[in-house]
Amino acid sequence: MTTTVAKIIPIEEFLKLGFIDESPAWEYINSEVIQKPMGGGKHSLLQKKLIAVIDTATSDYEAFPEMRCSCGNRSVVPDVLVIATDQIPLDESGDIISSGINFAPLWVIEILSPSQSQTKVTGNILHCIKHGTKLGWLLDPSERSILVYQPNTLPDLLTGTDRLPVLEGVNLIITVEEVFAWLQIKR
Numbered sequence: 001m002t003t004t005v006a007k008i009i010p011i012e013e014f015l016k017l018g019f020i021d022e023s024p025a026w027e028y029i030n031s032e033v034i035q036k037p038m039g040g041g042k043h044s045l046l047q048k049k050l051i052a053v054i055d056t057a058t059s060d061y062e063a064f065p066e067m068r069c070s071c072g073n074r075s076v077v078p079d080v081l082v083i084a085t086d087q088i089p090l091d092e093s094g095d096i097i098s099s100g101i102n103f104a105p106l107w108v109i110e111i112l113s114p115s116q117s118q119t120k121v122t123g124n125i126l127h128c129i130k131h132g133t134k135l136g137w138l139l140d141p142s143e144r145s146i147l148v149y150q151p152n153t154l155p156d157l158l159t160g161t162d163r164l165p166v167l168e169g170v171n172l173i174i175t176v177e178e179v180f181a182w183l184q185i186k187r
Contacts, residue, residue: 008031008032009031009033011028011070011073011074011075014028014033014075015028015070015075015099017033020033020068020075021068023038024036024037024038024039025066025068025077026077027074027075027076027077027124028070028074028075028076029074029076029120029123029124030074034120036077036116037113037115037116038113039079039111039113040113040114042111042141042183043079043111043113043141045182045183046111046139046141046179046182046183047065047079047080047111048065049179049182050063050080050109050179051063051064051065051080053172053174054080054082054166054170054172057166057170057171057172058167058169058170058171058172059085060084060085060169060170061082061083061084061085061106061107061167061169061170062082062083062084062085062088063080063081063082064080064081064082064083065079065080066078066079067081067100067101068099068100068101069081069100069101069103069104069105069108069128070100070101070102071102071103071104071127071128071131071132072104072127072130072131074124074127076124076127076128077100078105078108078109078110078124078128079109079110079111080108080109081101081105081107081108081109082105082106082107082108082109082167083101083105083106084106087101087103087106089101089102103131103132104128104129104131104132104133105128105133106132106133106134106135106167107133107134107135107136107137107166107167108124108125108128108133108135108136108137109136109137109139110124110125110136110137110138110139111139111141112138112139112140112141112142114142118138118140121138122138122147125138125149126149129149129150129151133151134150134151134167135148135149135150135165135166135167136148136149136150137149137164139179141180141183144159144176144177144180145157145158145159145176146158146159146164146176146179148164148165150165158176159176159177160175160176160177161175161176161177162175162176163175164176164179
């Protein structure tokens with residue numbers, strides 16, 4: 001179940017709040033402060049595997065779990081976001097900054113949790129697409145399907161042996177069933 005803070009505040013104030021990066025993270029959507037639900041085992045395993053295969057498939061991009069993305073009067077924390085390595089924000093000593101990114105990632109991946117609103121998650125992906133994201137995936141573990149969002153086209157609902165699109169320069173060929181096969185634990 002998500003928690004909402006009733007007070008309406010500007011995004012600049014939201015970003016200064018000390019608790020927004022506590023787990024689970026808080027998001028700023030339509031002037032509301034909303035806490036994301038906890039993902040659970042399936043969510044965590046999919047997130048971990050996605051980051052590993054994306055990072056292995058390219059040196060041009062970097063995948064990050066739960067990194068804050070603020071753009072267009074919205075601040076969200078996608079399950080996975082992918083940005084070009086030259087877009088990684090650095091501080092004066094060359095370390096990655098702690099506060100996330102202030103632009104839309106090139107690729108955003110969300111994993112639907114049982115208690116999460118698909119409409120809210122879809123809204124976050126569409127918001128990112130409107131602000132420059134090139135690719136969005138919405139994984140639904142219970143349906144074993146992935147909705148794929150790209151600019152200027154209707155979403156695609158992919159299942160089974162459907163091959164998933166990736167960013168140009170990512171050497172990854174993967175199907176929907178291969179993604180969800182990661183949930184099978186061999187004992």
